[in-house]
Amino acid sequence: MKNTKFQTLTGMHDILPEDQRYFDKIYEVVSEIADFYDFEKIETPILEDVDLFNKGTGQSTDIVKKEMYSFRTKGGDFIALRPEFTPSIARAYIQHGMNNRPQPLKLWAFGPCFRYERPQAGRYRQFWQFDFEIFGEKNPVVDAQIAQISYNILKELKIKNLVIEVNSIGDNQCKPYYKKLLGNYLRNRNTSLCSDCRIRAKENVLRFLDCKEEKCQPVKAQAPQILDHLCDECKAHFKSFLEFLDETEIPYNLNPYLVRGLDYYTRTVFEIFSSEDEKENIPKIALGGGGRYDNLVKFFGGKDTPACGVAVGVERIVELMKKQDIKFSKKKEVEVFLTQLGDLAKRKSLKLLEEFRKANIKVSESFGRDSLKAQLSRANKIEAKFTLIVGQKEALDGKVIIRDMKTGNQYSVSLENAVKEVKKRLK
Ligand code: AMP
Secondary structure (H helix, E strand, O other), X not given: OOOOOOXXXXXXXXXXXXXXXXXXXXXXXXXXXXXXXXXXXXXXXXXXXXXXXXXXXXXXXXXXXXOOOEEEOOOOOEXXXXXXXXXXXXXXXXXXXXXHOOOOEEEEEEEEEEOOXXXXXXXXXXXXXXXXXXXXXXXXXXXXXXXXXXXXXXHHOOOOOXXXXXXXXXXXXXXXXXXXXXXXXXXXXXXXXXXXXXXXXXXXXXXXXXXXXXXXHHHHHHOOOHHHHOOHHHHHHHHHHHHHHHHOOOXXXXXXXXXXXXOOOEEEEEEEEEOHHHHOOOOOOOOEEEEEOOOHHHHOOOOOOOEEEEEEEHHHHHHHHHHOOOOOOOOOOOOEEEEEOXXXXXHHHHHHHHHHHHOOOOEEEOOOOOOHHHHHHHHHHOOOOEEEEEOHHHHHHOEEEEEEOOOOOEEEEEHHHHHHHHHHHXX
């Protein structure tokens, strides 16, 4: 057999133990805030029918066209690894008749997504997102609440200099008209566009607006702006959304070029950034983004249901937490270290450890080490307050020595009383 040194696949990454605490912290804050705002957690399968994303996210989007992990199963089904959550959650909403529950229905999720992207800084092929969706409410207060929740989570995680960019891309009435207008404008300027935008002009004309290519910028600056062409209802919705935002402390900017690229968005779209990134002159990657998608549930065969949501990238947050040197409290400190000598002591220690676990006292050990000196030095290193010593003699007598690591005092107690005695001294 070939002697292969296996590595993670390109664009995939291990989340090592030292990074788990960031993930745990983010999960903790997300779940607490979700709970406060009455969101219920949902988990959908990572694999779905490929058409869910073809139709939902949209055939002409980069995600579907270039980045989807899709394949045929042995049984002949054509399936995909989810590139995002929204279509899956909308599917689940319809499949389980959730429109019959009290509305608005608020759901949240946390898990990995997959996109076959060109490997680059900050972009992975497997990455984690958390996601919030509200179904069954058309009032723009919900759009503001979704923006506020994502902002609050990042604020709570102490990410600095947050700003939200907002825009409206209209609805079924005004969006098609604006797309036509923009398409006509671009048709006359085809030679001034980058190669991607020449295709976008035909297939997904709104995406031209968020093109970052130098070549397209002068064309963009002169292009008709969607905010000037919204229908009255969309205009009123957007105005009201901004008024709600004004009530919050969220700093926001109007960005007429923000379109979010996915097919299902209607009216409100927004993205969250940390302006720290700007200082370093690196390409601006949003921490998260979202908006309203009033047509998706109906489009998937459900009842006419307005909806609004947001997805935030967990790796992006971790990266910023590290860059901004954000500290948060460590896991529960180890207060007790258990040392043992010999097989009988090991056996007694296994049971003793279990007693401490039941009493919710964190005890660390290093069963692999046999020398008392090595074990005590480990206890010192982790700054344990007490060390339990089960030597050969103690094991035979059913005893354990409790050593106060600060004073060096030692007490011999029976194995049965060990938890009680340690508890007493920890107080
Ligand atoms: P999107 O809905 O595509 O804007 O994604 C929402 C958020 O997920 C982005 O703002 C990023 O923080 C994160 N994200 C999207 N794609 C990737 C990726 N390939 N690698 C890491 N994070 C990503």
